[in-house]
Amino acid sequence: MMTEKKAASDNSVQERGVTAKGVEAWVIEGNRRFRSDPGNIARIEMTKSGQHPKRAVAGCGDSRVAANNTNSASIGDQFNTQAIAAMLDNAGIAALMYPVLHLGTRVVDIEVHTGCGGIAAAIQFIKTGKLPDAEKDSILNQEVRRIASVLSATPSALDDPTAASILVGSEVAKRFAGCSSEIREMAKSGELGINVWLYDIKTGEKHVVGRVAYDGRSDSFVVVRV
């Protein structure tokens, strides 16, 4: 049974012209090219005793939107973390805290994107109750439910997936601003900038769509749309 299942899975990747061995060879060859680029070698040399990333970035895991690729960043430029629809859990929040608290990073960006599968799955769940994994409480389904819990509070976002992406990014940005007393103080004073970016998968362009600001009247963080 397992053999049949494995064979079927191998066939499906072969149909796309990719095999496990082929992927391994592709990675090794890519790494060889990476190491033969003098610019990369200079960056590795420059950062081998420490890193001071310009910004910490949380993005979606979508293969089309990786933050390092989409603003031509290099070794040491950005501290990256990813989650479906950039909907960070505690591990993701911690990955953004580290460079702020220990590496001197003063810009944190949550990058969401158009055409996000995670957002589409959450909207589908809210509208139809259908989840992406057959196993009801699988980790994947739990994450889709977490995204849905943010969206269900704003019914208008359900008919506008890009607005829904921005909404999720904004909630993550606000949560990060209040994640610890030290970060809260930095975000409150403006020493730490926390922004929401939107990347367009059709044009490859990205721009800031919101900035976290402290609202003294409500003693809470808000996202001011740009």
Ligand SMILES: [Zn+2]
């Ligand atoms: Zn996505």
